[in-house]
Amino acid sequence: MTEAAGRFGRLLLAPIGLLYLIALLAPISFFLVMSVFRYSALDLWVPTVTGENFRRLLGEPYHRAIIVRTLKIALFTTVGCLALGYPLAWYLARTRSAWRGVLLFLVIAPLMTGVIVRTYGWIVLLGSEGTVNSLLRGLGLIDRPLKILHTELAVLIALVHILLPYMVFPLFSALAGQDPDLERAAHTLGASRARTFLEVTLPLSQPGIFMGSALVFTLTAGAVVTPALMGGKDVRMLGQTIYELTMSTLNWPLASAVAFVLVLCQLGILLLYFGSGRRAA
Amino acid sequence: MLKRYGATLGVGPVDVEVREGEFLTLLGPSGCGKTTTLHVVAGLLFPDEGQVLLGGRDITRLDPQHRDMGVVFQNYALFPHKTVFENVAFGLRMRKIPRDDIARRVAQMLELVGLPGVESRLPGQLSGGQRQRVAVARALVIEPSILLLDEPLSNLDAVLRKRMRLDLRDLQQRLGIAAIFVTHDQDEAFEMSDRVVLLNRGRIEQSGTPEELYDDPATRFAAEFIGETNLIEGIVAAAGGAMVTVDTPDGGRYDAFAPDGRLRSGDAVYVMIRPERLDLAAERPAGIVALPAAVTKRIFAGDIITFEVRTDRGLLLRSSKPSIAEYRALTPGSRVWAVVRDCRALPRDGSGGA
Numbered sequence: 001m002t003e004a005a006g007r008f009g010r011l012l013l014a015p016i017g018l019l020y021l022i023a024l025l026a027p028i029s030f031f032l033v034m035s036v037f038r039y040s041a042l043d044l045w046v047p048t049v050t051g052e053n054f055r056r057l058l059g060e061p062y063h064r065a066i067i068v069r070t071l072k073i074a075l076f077t078t079v080g081c082l083a084l085g086y087p088l089a090w091y092l093a094r095t096r097s098a099w100r101g102v103l104l105f106l107v108i109a110p111l112m113t114g115v116i117v118r119t120y121g122w123i124v125l126l127g128s129e130g131t132v133n134s135l136l137r138g139l140g141l142i143d144r145p146l147k148i149l150h151t152e153l154a155v156l157i158a159l160v161h162i163l164l165p166y167m168v169f170p171l172f173s174a175l176a177g178q179d180p181d182l183e184r185a186a187h188t189l190g191a192s193r194a195r196t197f198l199e200v201t202l203p204l205s206q207p208g209i210f211m212g213s214a215l216v217f218t219l220t221a222g223a224v225v226t227p228a229l230m231g232g233k234d235v236r237m238l239g240q241t242i243y244e245l246t247m248s249t250l251n252w253p254l255a256s257a258v259a260f261v262l263v264l265c266q267l268g269i270l271l272l273y274f275g276s277g278r279r280a281a
Numbered sequence: 282m283l284k285r286y287g288a289t290l291g292v293g294p295v296d297v298e299v300r301e302g303e304f305l306t307l308l309g310p311s312g313c314g315k316t317t318t319l320h321v322v323a324g325l326l327f328p329d330e331g332q333v334l335l336g337g338r339d340i341t342r343l344d345p346q347h348r349d350m351g352v353v354f355q356n357y358a359l360f361p362h363k364t365v366f367e368n369v370a371f372g373l374r375m376r377k378i379p380r381d382d383i384a385r386r387v388a389q390m391l392e393l394v395g396l397p398g399v400e401s402r403l404p405g406q407l408s409g410g411q412r413q414r415v416a417v418a419r420a421l422v423i424e425p426s427i428l429l430l431d432e433p434l435s436n437l438d439a440v441l442r443k444r445m446r447l448d449l450r451d452l453q454q455r456l457g458i459a460a461i462f463v464t465h466d467q468d469e470a471f472e473m474s475d476r477v478v479l480l481n482r483g484r485i486e487q488s489g490t491p492e493e494l495y496d497d498p499a500t501r502f503a504a505e506f507i508g509e510t511n512l513i514e515g516i517v518a519a520a521g522g523a524m525v526t527v528d529t530p531d532g533g534r535y536d537a538f539a540p541d542g543r544l545r546s547g548d549a550v551y552v553m554i555r556p557e558r559l560d561l562a563a564e565r566p567a568g569i570v571a572l573p574a575a576v577t578k579r580i581f582a583g584d585i586i587t588f589e590v591r592t593d594r595g596l597l598l599r600s601s602k603p604s605i606a607e608y609r610a611l612t613p614g615s616r617v618w619a620v621v622r623d624c625r626a627l628p629r630d631g632s633g634g635a
Contacts, residue, residue, distance in 0.1 A: 179356060179358060181354040181355070181356060181358035182358050182360060184323075184325050184345070184352070184354070184358065185352065185354060185358035185359075185360075185419075186360075186371070187324075187325065187344070187345040187346050188323055188324075188325070188345045188346070188348070188350060188351070188352040188420075189346075189371050189372035189375055189419070189420075189423065190346045190347075190349075190372050190375035190376055190423065191346055191371070191375050192346055195375065199360075199371075200360055203362050204360075204361070204362060
């Protein structure tokens, strides 16, 4: 790149840089500082440095359980999206069908309706008087409604559904970008379909797997609305906890500490992603 | 060894037979079905009808992993995440060859293709020519019954391409392995092949040795796709044996070879004159047909000079001559005698055209 083009490029990056500075760095620094302040019921916070917020967060079983649950649900959601999304992405990348465009659109379509709408859809399906329970009872398979809503499973199901597109697209572009002759070459060299997949297709789609997983994991870990609606009071995750501490309990220092832990988890995953991405390339 | 199939995948029927140790080329313009044909042979596509026979055994529906064919793809299709060693060893590993044997055979094969010492590199760290050699090594190390090459030279620069042609042909001869080579490049096809099958629009236009295709093209397409050529429309005035007399509308009369002896008086034909067999003489030669003409264009290519001449009766002809003093002196405007050394008569009906 010439020097002029470089300068011009930097100029074009200025607006987005400014946005990041205001919308990302400022709040992060705000809660970094706030997380070591002392909580006060009267003044919200007093600017004296304390480790108390982190001690409560990591010491109290209630808060520890929330951290562990959040990481667990984020992990399971990621695995679930990967398990469901990979075959779909593979099919979309390999099909010569004229319907490919339509199918790709159907994968994105859920992103165009709001998260809340889709979550309410799942409440209708999974509630104690919901479609699933009515169906199972109608078939005589159960006597009393199953408790699905307000369990971790309900949160998991809804999150997998909502976040699936974020997994499918990186996988799709990784798989669609592969030279179809690579799989052909493996076949002609004596590899079965399964071996070809394990030796060629899967390792070469690794960047897509990492990208999709990092996206889904960080989005799940920070999710607020879906866990709140699907899990209720019983399945609390970090996102809701921050929301409640900020908006109703008004314990901003503790809320900041929770946010700090959450961002740390997400950052850890992203670093893992970029680290392995660089090794793969 | 025998392979024969007629396929309808927008292609065919195509009947191709490769003999043991033979280098066969499928030559044709893009979209003529040559790669499809190769994929059918390799088992990467199953034909709607017809058969693929290997040494008399019907393998039409056999999956590619059971065919034991070495395939070199146009972009080489080297596994980018595997080292050169792992790439070449892949086929041997799939065959559950013991580890020590694999190491030995991979090393031998890389030696054979002239690439020792690159085992631990990734394909992305190799030059185009090196990648091509690795692809050939990977296809050959499994000791395939036949080597299939899909335009393996088209991504190399001109100098390298010429050298790789000879190297590839050498290797094939030394190993005595049958090969099917796909290309759209006539020079490649001629330099490398024992036999060439010329394909056009999914059908075989003509097949034969390079000499046969060059000297006796069966159709106008064959004549024009292979080499440069002058075609003059005419009508057979007299036929007899391997020679016919052809009259052309400009008042010319040519004695042309017609080796298949099928032409009859009154048939519509082309008189085909290869440019190197059209002489340009300063003096009118005795006892041979010569047309008075003027040079209109001179294309200098170093070893060869191609002239475009217009005869006084209005024919535009091309003549290519060695780059020697006699011809270097000719420039646009020079008066010459165009002397037809040898010409062929080519039937005009059902010639497909180009």
